Amino acid sequence: MRNTPEAIVRVISRVPGRVDHADKAPILKPVCSSVAAAPDLPDCRVFQINQGVSRETYSGFLCAPDRRAGGWHLLKEMRPCDVILHNVNAKIRAISVVEPMNLDDERLVSRSNRIRRVRRHSAACLEYDGEHLSIDGRQETAFLASLITTVITDLTLPYARRTYGGYAVEVGVKDLTARPDLADGVRKAWVAGQAILDGEDDEGA
């Protein structure tokens, strides 16, 4: 035990709002998935979900088969505070922010009968075997799920990206720069998401 090997440690918060120890290290910048943000755009990724405002949205989660089709795998890339544009019939009807994955969350616990086996989970994505969290009768056994908070509703804005049947696409800086109305929504949603996450931390939630 005398020869316990020394090593160097670094710990980086994945979630905005969690404390840093200023006496030990510089204050951290919140970590979100990063894109080269244009001026006035938040430092996060933006996804258009083409399932729209649904039972799923109002239940506060996204769920998709764990397969490389239709953008389903983008759920694996989502990080807390990324922004979701809900596209219904070519209209953005709501905007959500991605929450940190929490297996203790009521939305998952209350659906635990649909989660047969948790394979792994990352910052914002649960990978599990079982049933779809909100659609009955799906045959797939491997699913992805992310928790979201819908912060803006009752929108009627033209879609951000044209798609032909896919579930999810990423909305790039170029798309948003050309669409100040959407960029404004993304900005407001991101700020609201930060406040929600900060509030959760304050409450110890």
Next chain:
Amino acid sequence: MNDRGGSGLELRQPAAFRAEIPLSRYVREELLSNDLLIEPALILRTQLALEETLRETEVPYLVRKQGTSGPRSLRGKETDFGLGRPVVFTDNSPAIWLHQRLLEIRRVGDGAKFNLAASFAQRSVPVALAFRSDESARSPEWPLLRRCLRQSAAVWTAGWKLSHILPCSPRNAGTPLATLEAQDLAEYFRVRFLRNLSPFNYFLTPRPNLYDMYLDGVRPLSADLGEDPRVIAWVVRILREETFASHPDVRDAFD
């Protein structure tokens, strides 16, 4: 303080820093800081209480589940292994519950009482965070963490997870625990029970889903500092040589 907790206990969040810090300092000043630790004398009392509780043959062995499939992965249901007492497979919930109760006792003061034996007798020790559908279908006799704490565990909400020093389940053939299973099944489950719950055998580390952790610039085993043998080695060393140094009876029990 009632026996079900729910006293609004709060812990500080783990420190996050981009600067590089020596592991020994990190373990000493962050993972084993006084605000997270249970007082050594209380750790020893709890260890003795756990051993005393096991004298009652009706108290089941609460042991960590093994793997993600098979009968030994199913939590909450009392299983008969022909030992004269049942075995119940669990996740980390019993230790998280116990740690929260001990932190509450520390906060309230020495006058607080915590009847561990009564908690076992009343089956009010949690064995899982949530049951899967196949576990629920077996009508588990033992409760969920949420029911016992009546709130989210302070450890988790602050951003910590509980990591064990000695493994609670045999991971490989040939390890002492795996060998013990073949030699003495009752002692095997007794040891696993104590490793699962004893406050001597765990410490807190940041939750991997909230923090990215690096050792020498590389993600540790399972992206979790609590799983890395270098971290565990420092925890054992500092507990033994510093934290328990002025409590020889505690250090002897730890050894």
